[in-house]
Amino acid sequence: MRPRVPDFITIPFIIIVITFVFYVFSGGNVSYIWHPVSLSVLIISLILLLILEVLNKFIYNQKLKFLSQKERSKLVEQNRKNYFVRLYRSGFLDAKEEEKDVAVIDHGFDEILELDNRLPSWWVNLFYLTIMFAVIYFLAYTFTDFAHPEKEYELDYDKQLAEIQAYEKTRPQMTLETARFDENLVEEGKVIFKESCATCHEADGRGNIGPNLTDGYWINKQEKSLFKNVFHMAWYGSENNPTMRAFGASGEIKGNDIQKIASYVYSINRNPKKPSDGKAPEGEKVTWEEEQ
Numbered sequence: 001m002r003p004r005v006p007d008f009i010t011i012p013f014i015i016i017v018i019t020f021v022f023y024v025f026s027g028g029n030v031s032y033i034w035h036p037v038s039l040s041v042l043i044i045s046l047i048l049l050l051i052l053e054v055l056n057k058f059i060y061n062q063k064l065k066f067l068s069q070k071e072r073s074k075l076v077e078q079n080r081k082n083y084f085v086r087l088y089r090s091g092f093l094d095a096k097e098e099e100k101d102v103a104v105i106d107h108g109f110d111e112i113l114e115l116d117n118r119l120p121s122w123w124v125n126l127f128y129l130t131i132m133f134a135v136i137y138f139l140a141y142t143f144t145d146f147a148h149p150e151k152e153y154e155l156d157y158d159k160q161l162a163e164i165q166a167y168e169k170t171r172p173q174m175t176l177e178t179a180r181f182d183e184n185l186v187e188e189g190k191v192i193f194k195e196s197c198a199t200c201h202e203a204d205g206r207g208n209i210g211p212n213l214t215d216g217y218w219i220n221k222q223e224k225s226l227f228k229n230v231f232h233m234a235w236y237g238s239e240n241n242p243t244m245r246a247f248g249a250s251g252e253i254k255g256n257d258i259q260k261i262a263s264y265v266y267s268i269n270r271n272p273k274k275p276s277d278g279k280a281p282e283g284e285k286v287t288w289e290e291e292q
C-alpha cells in the first residue's frame with residue numbers, strides 16, 4: 001500500500017480542475033464564477049469531496065489492519081512526514097534506491113536480460129496529467145469556442161474592422177479641393193453608388209430618373225475636369241433640379257465616401273464599354289480637361 005496524499009492537496013486540486021473545466025466551457029469567461037449556479041456547484045462539490053475524504057480515510061485505516069505490524073508502522077511513519085518532502089523523495093530518490101533491486105525479465109531464448117525499471121513517479125504523474133489535459137482540451141476544442149484558432153481569428157478580424165471604421169470616422173474628410181480619382185476606391189464606390197444613387201441613375205450609371213452618367217453629354221458643367229464635376233454634383237446637387245440633391249453639403253454622405261462614388265462614376269464614364277440600353281444623351285457634349 002502507498003502512503004496517503006493529504007486532503008489539502010487532493011481537494012484544492014480537484015476544485016481547480018472543476019473550475020478550469022467551467023472556465024473552458026463558459027468560453028473563457030471569468031465572471032461566471034459569481035453566477036449562483038456555478039457557485040452552488042462548486043460548494044456542493046466541495047462538500048462531496050470532504051465526505052469522500054472522510055470515507056477514504058476510513059477505508060484506508062481499515063485496510064491498514066490487514067497489513068503486517070512492520071508494514072503498518074512504516075506506512076504510519078511515512079504518512080506523518082511532510083508531504084512535499086515525501087513527493088520529492090518518491091519522485092527522484094526512491095526510484096534510485098529501487099534501482100538496486102530491479103526486476104529482471106529473462107528472455108531465455110536470446111539470452112538478453114531486460115531490466116524492468118520502475119518509471120519515476122514524477123514522470124508517470126506528468127503522463128497522467130497530459131492525458132487529463134488532452135481529454136479536456138479535445139472536448140473544449142470540439143464543442144466550445146475556447147482557445148479556438150478560427151474563433152480567435154474572427155474576433156481579431158472584427159476588432160480590426162471596428163478599429164478601421166473608428167479611424168475612418170476621425171480621418172479628415174475629403175473636400176472638392178483635396179479629392180482625387182483613385183483606382184483603388186472604385187470597388188467601394190460601386191457599393192455606395194448602388195445604395196445611394198442607383199435609384200435614379202441605375203447601378204451601372206445608365207440613367208433612369210437621373211441622366212446617363214456613362215456618356216459624354218452633361219447638363220451640368222461646374223468644374224473643368226470630369227472627376228471634380230462628379231464630386232461637385234454629388235456634393236452640391238443640381239442648381240436647376242432639386243431632385244439631384246446636395247448629398248455632401250447636407251451631410252448625408254461624407255467627403256471620403258463621395259470621393260469613392262466619384263471615382264466609380266469616373267471609371268464607368270471613361271470605360272469604353274457602355275451599358276447597351278443607356279438613357280439617351282441629355283445636355284451638351286463636353287470635352288473634359290485632364291485630372292490634376
Ligand code: HEC
Nearest residue numbers: 196197200209210211218219220230233234238241243244
Ligand atoms: C432622387 C434621384 C437622384 C438620386 C438619388 C441621385 N441623383 Fe444624380 N441626378 C438626378 C437628376 C434628376 C439629375 C439631373 C439634374 C439636372 O437636371 O440638373 C442628376 C444629375 C446628376 C449628375 C450630373 C449629370 C449631368 O448630366 O449633369 C451627377 C454627376 C449625378 N447626378 C450624380 C449622382 C450621384 C453620385 C448620386 C448619389 C450620391 C446621385 N446622383 C443621386 C437624380 C438623382
